[in-house]
Amino acid sequence: MKKIRWGILSTGNVANSFVKDIKHVPDAEVIAVGSRNQETADTFGQKYNIPHCYSSYEALANDPDVDVIYIATPHVFHAENSILCMEAGKAVLCEKAFSIHAGEARTMIQVARQNNVFLMEALITRHFPVIHQVLDWVNTGQIGEVRLVQANRCVRGEFTPESRVMKRELGGGSLLDLGIYVIGFSSMIFGQAPQHISGFGFVGDYGPDEQGASLLEYEQGAMAVLTFALRTDTVNEAYIYGTKGYIKLPDLFAVPHKASLHIKGQSEIEFEKPIIGNGLYYQVKEVHRCLRESLLESPRMPLEESLQIMETMDAIRSSWDLTYPNDSNQSL
Ligand SMILES: NC(=O)c1ccc[n+]([C@@H]2O[C@H](COP(=O)([O-])OP(=O)(O)OC[C@H]3O[C@@H](n4cnc5c(N)ncnc54)[C@H](OP(=O)(O)O)[C@@H]3O)[C@@H](O)[C@H]2O)c1
Incomplete structure (x- = not known):
């Protein structure tokens, strides 16, 4: 080939x-x-x-x-x-x-x-085998109707002011660097844009946002509670709660390779698959699949969804004191 x-x-x-x-x-x-x-x-x-x-x-x-x-x-x-x-x-x-x-x-x-x-x-997390498994559990109704997603992507990094992630002029900060993972995760699980968005962000001394918490509301009052931080460590777990049970991802974001399915009244089902390399491999495989099938976008990471995630992040930071140099040029 x-x-x-x-x-x-x-x-x-x-x-x-x-x-x-x-x-x-x-x-x-x-x-x-x-x-x-x-x-x-x-x-x-x-x-x-x-x-x-x-x-x-x-x-x-x-x-x-x-x-x-x-x-x-x-x-x-x-x-x-x-x-x-x-x-x-x-x-x-x-x-x-x-x-x-x-x-x-x-x-x-x-x-x-x-x-x-x-x-x-x-958005590498989208292509991991464990995520395919989780989506399969959700889409086949194993946990019933999804009502709540909880996810954290928080680290306490020892970043200097020179670091890219601490430079607002480069678009660094907790929202665009780490919030994207949990916002993208919620978007994937609910398969739609949130109807209401609220939350808080803390913009620190260096200029970018250091941590944020977001509450997203979807159709029929389904919700996501999401946190992201560059200067605070948390356990980086994710839970998807449905009307019949829940799914737990014990480490969604570093090298996600495990998940468990908990259906009321049944024994827990575990999924585990070791990751190849640092995990960037899976998105390359997806690009190759799309190019070989002459697709102009990936069904796993559609362009309209990337746009919707950016719209959600714009709405999240609209109530914070957080602007970027490119904001003045909305049409590019
Ligand atoms: N998928 C993941 O797991 C993952 C992990 C980390 C980061 N990221 C993403 O990858 C991107 C890069 O992150 P990174 O941590 O690799 O950044 P980085 O180490 O700072 O590297 C960025 C590179 O961009 C180039 N660049 C162009 N203009 C620049 C400027 N004005 N200032 C600094 N660098 C400039 C430089 O390459 P040249 O000097 O060669 O031009 C620089 O080495 C971000 O979008 C980040 O969110 C993804």
Whole structure:
């Protein structure tokens, strides 16, 4: 089978993890990397044996041998970088959060459709085997009607003010870095946009939001209670409560590989499947499946849902003192 040829746009932390994990996918080949300067591109290229190393993102986007580009820059650049690649005719896998606000997400989707190219948000948790199992339990009615989702994605990281996640000007902060996981999880379970949104966020001394709690209400009073934090550790569990029982994910977010199904009056059922690498492998497999089937978006991570999640995050932060530089340009 002909290999799918990847280009990597930027050379930071997650770009390194991605290139390590992609080695587990036999029909994937990383043939190019683009960085803001030649030296960084060359260092990254030598480390992973990547033949084409470029000193600009434009040069990477214009490499005729590249099929699909992985965008791993800070959030404020996702829209601009994705559009650059899509306008050069490339398929794009763009890191989460998809964009800074829904306006950017709308433009990205429009550009994908105009150029007839594949686009997907890299929300890795969605593609883990355990998540497929959980969705199967929910969709086959094992726990009845879903009434409540509770999920935490909270860490106390020792971040310096120089760290990307602590820089509001780069779109760092608990909402876009970590809240996206629990908001995306709730969106996946309920399969719809929330009707009402409330909550609180704490914007710390460095500028970005350090922690937040969100209450989302769906049809018929179903709810999600979600927390996310960069400066507070919690147990990162998720629960899905239905009218007949519940599902527990004991560690949804680091390397989710276990879940249990608890139906009233029955013995607990456990699911466990070890994760390959750091978990980035599964989304690459999904991109390959879509490209080989000529799909322009993933049914597991549809573009309209990425847009809906951005709209939800815009609404969550609208009551906080949290704005980003890109906010002034809603139409991009
Ligand atoms: N899926 C996951 O598990 C996961 C985990 C962590 C992060 N992420 C996501 O991945 C993205 C990148 O996060 P990261 O932690 O890898 O970030 P990072 O280590 O700070 O790397 C970001 C890279 O973006 C490029 N860049 C372009 N403009 C920049 C600017 N003005 N300032 C800083 N860097 C700039 C740089 O690469 P060059 O110098 O080569 O241009 C830099 O190395 C974010 O969207 C984040 O949410 C996902």
